[in-house]
Amino acid sequence: MIAGKRKLKIVLGVIGSDVHAVGNKILENVLTEEGFKVINIGVLSPQEDFINAAIETAADLIVVSSLYGHGEIDCRGMREKCIEAGIGDMQLYVGGNLVVGKKDFTEVKKIFEEMGFNRAYPPGTSPQQLIDDIKKDFNIK
Amino acid sequence: MIAGKRKLKIVLGVIGSDVHAVGNKILENVLTEEGFKVINIGVLSPQEDFINAAIETAADLIVVSSLYGHGEIDCRGMREKCIEAGIGDMQLYVGGNLVVGKKDFTEVKKIFEEMGFNRAYPPGTSPQQLIDDIKKDFNIK
Amino acid sequence: MKNIRWEEEEFLKKRKEVLKSWPTGSQVDLEESINYHRAIPKNKVSKWVLKKAKNEGRTLTQPRAGVALIDNHIELLRFLEKEGMADLLPTTIDSYTRLNKYEEAQKGIEESIRLGRSMLNGFPAVNHGVKACRKVCESVNVPVEVRHGTPDSRLLAEITLAGGFTDFEGGAITYNIPYSKNVPIETSIRNWQYVDRLIGYYQDNGVSINRESFGPLTGTLVPPCISHAVSIAEALLAAAQGVKSISVGYGQCGNLIQDIAAIKLLSIITEQYLKEFGFTDILLTTVFHQWMGGFPKDEAEAFAVISWGAAAAGLGGATKVIVKTPHEAYGIPTKEANALGLRATKQILNMVKDQKLKEIELIEKEIDIIKEETKSILEAVLNLGKGDIAIGLVRGFEAGVIDIPFAPSRFTKGKIIPVRDDHGAIRFLNIGNLPFSKKIRNFHKKKLEERGKVENRKPSFKMVVDDIYAISKGYLVGRPENK
Amino acid sequence: MKNIRWEEEEFLKKRKEVLKSWPTGSQVDLEESINYHRAIPKNKVSKWVLKKAKNEGRTLTQPRAGVALIDNHIELLRFLEKEGMADLLPTTIDSYTRLNKYEEAQKGIEESIRLGRSMLNGFPAVNHGVKACRKVCESVNVPVEVRHGTPDSRLLAEITLAGGFTDFEGGAITYNIPYSKNVPIETSIRNWQYVDRLIGYYQDNGVSINRESFGPLTGTLVPPCISHAVSIAEALLAAAQGVKSISVGYGQCGNLIQDIAAIKLLSIITEQYLKEFGFTDILLTTVFHQWMGGFPKDEAEAFAVISWGAAAAGLGGATKVIVKTPHEAYGIPTKEANALGLRATKQILNMVKDQKLKEIELIEKEIDIIKEETKSILEAVLNLGKGDIAIGLVRGFEAGVIDIPFAPSRFTKGKIIPVRDDHGAIRFLNIGNLPFSKKIRNFHKKKLEERGKVENRKPSFKMVVDDIYAISKGYLVGRPENK
Numbered sequence A, B: 001m002i003a004g005k006r007k008l009k010i011v012l013g014v015i016g017s018d019v020h021a022v023g024n025k026i027l028e029n030v031l032t033e034e035g036f037k038v039i040n041i042g043v044l045s046p047q048e049d050f051i052n053a054a055i056e057t058a059a060d061l062i063v064v065s066s067l068y069g070h071g072e073i074d075c076r077g078m079r080e081k082c083i084e085a086g087i088g089d090m091q092l093y094v095g096g097n098l099v100v101g102k103k104d105f106t107e108v109k110k111i112f113e114e115m116g117f118n119r120a121y122p123p124g125t126s127p128q129q130l131i132d133d134i135k136k137d138f139n140i141k
Numbered sequence C, D: 001m002k003n004i005r006w007e008e009e010e011f012l013k014k015r016k017e018v019l020k021s022w023p024t025g026s027q028v029d030l031e032e033s034i035n036y037h038r039a040i041p042k043n044k045v046s047k048w049v050l051k052k053a054k055n056e057g058r059t060l061t062q063p064r065a066g067v068a069l070i071d072n073h074i075e076l077l078r079f080l081e082k083e084g085m086a087d088l089l090p091t092t093i094d095s096y097t098r099l100n101k102y103e104e105a106q107k108g109i110e111e112s113i114r115l116g117r118s119m120l121n122g123f124p125a126v127n128h129g130v131k132a133c134r135k136v137c138e139s140v141n142v143p144v145e146v147r148h149g150t151p152d153s154r155l156l157a158e159i160t161l162a163g164g165f166t167d168f169e170g171g172a173i174t175y176n177i178p179y180s181k182n183v184p185i186e187t188s189i190r191n192w193q194y195v196d197r198l199i200g201y202y203q204d205n206g207v208s209i210n211r212e213s214f215g216p217l218t219g220t221l222v223p224p225c226i227s228h229a230v231s232i233a234e235a236l237l238a239a240a241q242g243v244k245s246i247s248v249g250y251g252q253c254g255n256l257i258q259d260i261a262a263i264k265l266l267s268i269i270t271e272q273y274l275k276e277f278g279f280t281d282i283l284l285t286t287v288f289h290q291w292m293g294g295f296p297k298d299e300a301e302a303f304a305v306i307s308w309g310a311a312a313a314g315l316g317g318a319t320k321v322i323v324k325t326p327h328e329a330y331g332i333p334t335k336e337a338n339a340l341g342l343r344a345t346k347q348i349l350n351m352v353k354d355q356k357l358k359e360i361e362l363i364e365k366e367i368d369i370i371k372e373e374t375k376s377i378l379e380a381v382l383n384l385g386k387g388d389i390a391i392g393l394v395r396g397f398e399a400g401v402i403d404i405p406f407a408p409s410r411f412t413k414g415k416i417i418p419v420r421d422d423h424g425a426i427r428f429l430n431i432g433n434l435p436f437s438k439k440i441r442n443f444h445k446k447k448l449e450e451r452g453k454v455e456n457r458k459p460s461f462k463m464v465v466d467d468i469y470a471i472s473k474g475y476l477v478g479r480p481e482n483k
Ligand code: B12
Pocket: A017, A018, A019, A020, A021, A022, A023, A024, A026, A027, A063, A064, A065, A066, A067, A068, A069, A070, A093, A094, A095, A096, A097, A098, A099, A100, A101, A102, A121, A123, A124, A125, A126, A127, A129, A130, C064, C092, C094, C095, C098, C121, C122, C149, C178, C179, C216, C217, C218, C219, C220, C292, C293, C294, C295, C296, C327, C328, C329, C330, C331, C332, C333, C406, C407, C408, C468
């Protein structure tokens, strides 16, 4: 990030009844080191917690992780809830192991994009990829 | 075999430039133990050696092994050579790893049957299967 | 709360409450279930199959598997029995059920029916009820175990045991700390005492249900002494409630010497503690989990990780090995992928089963280390509990003398930080509040200095992150580039 | 015939003959080729890549691969380099070429073009000629070795070395006895002396070509002492002709202790013999072949066998491992299957590379056994040759003091019969005429009695047949049903 500028604020968490904590801890670590301001709401987080945290901190981006396979159910309606809460144009990224089973990712991507996520990532995406995309989307050099 | 009856005579060998000796040794052992008379011409045997051995011993059956992948080239014309040699109705079996590569066996089987082999077997066929089929074809109980 | 056997009255009172927490609870009739169990043939009862394997020195295979709908789940298990030659079968429970969210599980069932594919990551046994469970268990010819990750599994236990399962995984610590954020240890101990007492009740009536502790915890660089201490504690908790068939588990570290040492020691030291506390008539068996951390995406590489785990399990003499699949990095495996993992595992097990690795000083030394560490932890825990392991666990976690790395729970300090040494064995970068002797502390320090020197960097959290990724990137030790 | 360096004159005379034996021979210009080699960068020269790996204690991977047509072959090698991350590449020669049947190879090439698929089980390098070989070697970024099985490979060597290959497999014994029926040992020694001298000639001119001996022989239950004795003999033959970079090989037995012992000993004892005969400036490296006998048909099981081989290679510290594929039981693998085997292997190698297996008495004991056996054989051979290994080999095979099991050749007695002991190590059921001490004989007898007792049967050829099938059926030791 360009020094002196306002830090990009990212709400980070693992959605639903998902307890996979390791990737979350690493993402917090890496995003923070990159210079972002990370609000990590951790595992077992309902949609509401993401949205409340984003509103409270006036965040720029919500990064949702879902590892355990219920991502499709857990993420449904999240965009609508954002709209209701008045942050309808919030950037929403989602990644992890989004659906149950090993599936062709183009299909999975479509499902999540139709749900209103701006970006959806396949299993094992590296944090660097995420950082690169954030910089692209938020015009950070 | 039914005791007292003439023993079924089988010419056994590995065709072409093939040196895989282990399966051949085991087949000789198993077929002999089963009570057949085995004439084993061993590895590196050209078509002619099979046919000559069959004529010399008045054999009932030729069992060709091909492991190394050149089976398709090596076996071509064998039926024709049998006909020329006056043993046109000789039973010809072939087995091993008949073609180069892992292929759908129904296709391979067709190739060898069209060449005039009475039976063709996929990789790793057990000697017991061979014995069962011999007994069926030669009406041995 | 103490580690003593619950009074019958207290137990029966609680049962009424528990069974009311979801409609299917009313399907449970304990006396009828006991009779049902009595009729199950021995080859379908975990305890007997485990006992036989233990006596013969064989290592059994077991997959993880569970889908939302009953018929699909049965098809899945049958497939794994036939095509995977699984010696033991599982029924893995979905994550909503694990958190007692039966309504969401119900939604998952309905969605799965609607979309024609499993929308749940496991089998929602509570929603399906007793009869469905029996149908599942009856449809195969080997024992079936309930595998989950449920801090409060009282209703799940009631329904699945009535449903004919003969093995139940979990424990107050192993199914709390890695699986929840806000459940106090005291609560999960109480809830698991209930489960253990329920199994003890079956046992009192001549029905053996095996209780397995979930050794791998967070699956992420867990040092053997941590999981050993926890496993032993859970064994003592179960035994106190009258459980007589116990399996203790361990998740592969990846260093062969450490893995063999750990699994060998696990059975010896658990037996010792059980004996020390007066439990002498328990069948104790061990479970080895193939690598529980992040897997490589490439299936060939995954096969290698699976095979390496199978080798350690077999050479270490575990009673059973829990098998991963070539789909691990992606998602719940198809039944075919699951069977592939099982078959690869069985091939290795059969190839190593007659091989004895004896007279290996390195293993003996490693055993001594893990033993001393484990004993220090348990001693401190028992001291804090004034000899009572239940109280000791609550206070011990509070004090951090027992601690679990990378856990979501706020009831473990999370101060310890594990990292690999130069040979890939898991050591401590930060010992947190663990009550280790100076000798042990120095041991770890020296080990990490050794690695630091080779990699020309100070041991740090960066090294830990590298280790977390290492196996998924094709290595055991997470070296910096070009090392 | 003796084991002494050929006179230049004799060699050059023979060359003329050899180069005339097939039209492509005329393409070889030795001086031009030497210059060509001088320009090859070190990272594409086997010797240097092997040396680096040896120094770093790494184990390199190499597949087997070869198809009939040039472009397809290049595509195959590139794929294995990229997708298989192969450290070294091969060019496996087809079986007609191996038997100098260049006309049949030509038919195979034509048929392959006609049918659009490879009708040959390898790359017919002689027919394709020098330029084609250079095209192959130039199209990849790692060293390429000629791998074959040719009793008389003089022309093959001329063409492929002129063609830029920097490594050449085989030997007077290892590429005769398992690969032919009627070639006298004296003949193959002469022909391989030619090849070794050719390589020595390159060496004299500053170009290092590595010479690898084919350790696994018939791939079927070959006891380590047999392949070790042969490997050492071939190293001595090569060294005498001026070869300075030598790899000795060994085929996995399947018992980890025996495999580690064997591969460790192999490099030590070969160095000793080389030194004893005055060859002190040779780069010696070792090659471990993943299981060379019958493979399981199931691909998951095949992955397990591959992984187990990779583990033994890595833990044993071999310089390179030759990799099998999940298609092994069926036929020449597709390039994809080949890459899968390579990737599984690399994953294991990387996971075990930092693990040291030290202080293992069982390994030391096994080393002592193999060492004594190997030395007895070589001593007897050298005695018969009055100190000359070439003469000794001819007489030794005649006398059966050196012998190879399951071979097609009539120039080995074929009297020894190997079989596994109760732990899966390969022992002798029949020692034939091997010059073993009473102690060693008793050792084997005792080992087999042990197994016989467990299986409740007398060690016999039935046991051997069971062992031959065992790995392909999922076991290491071929037990009777239900044992
Ligand atoms: C360790 C582990 C566990 C541990 C977790 C411990 C803990 N509390 O953290 C334990 C054993 C407890 C566990 C439990 C379960 N697990 Co789990 N687990 C794993 C495993 C092996 C590794 C996860 C891990 O830590 N990886 C290392 C970290 C660094 O990587 P990561 O988590 O993938 O995160 C990275 C990336 O995904 C990415 N990322 C994450 N989020 C986002 C978001 C964005 C926008 C981007 C760009 C990137 C990104 O960046 C992260 C950092 O690099 C994976 C399989 C695998 N990956 O190999 C299965 C896996 C995730 N688990 C799975 C399942 C099903 C479960 C269980 C239901 C049990 C079961 N059936 O086996 C329970 C669920 C409990 C619950 N309620 O959540 C499945 C999910 C299936 C699916 N999606 O189809 C997996 C894929 C295994 C499998 N193939 O079946 N598990």
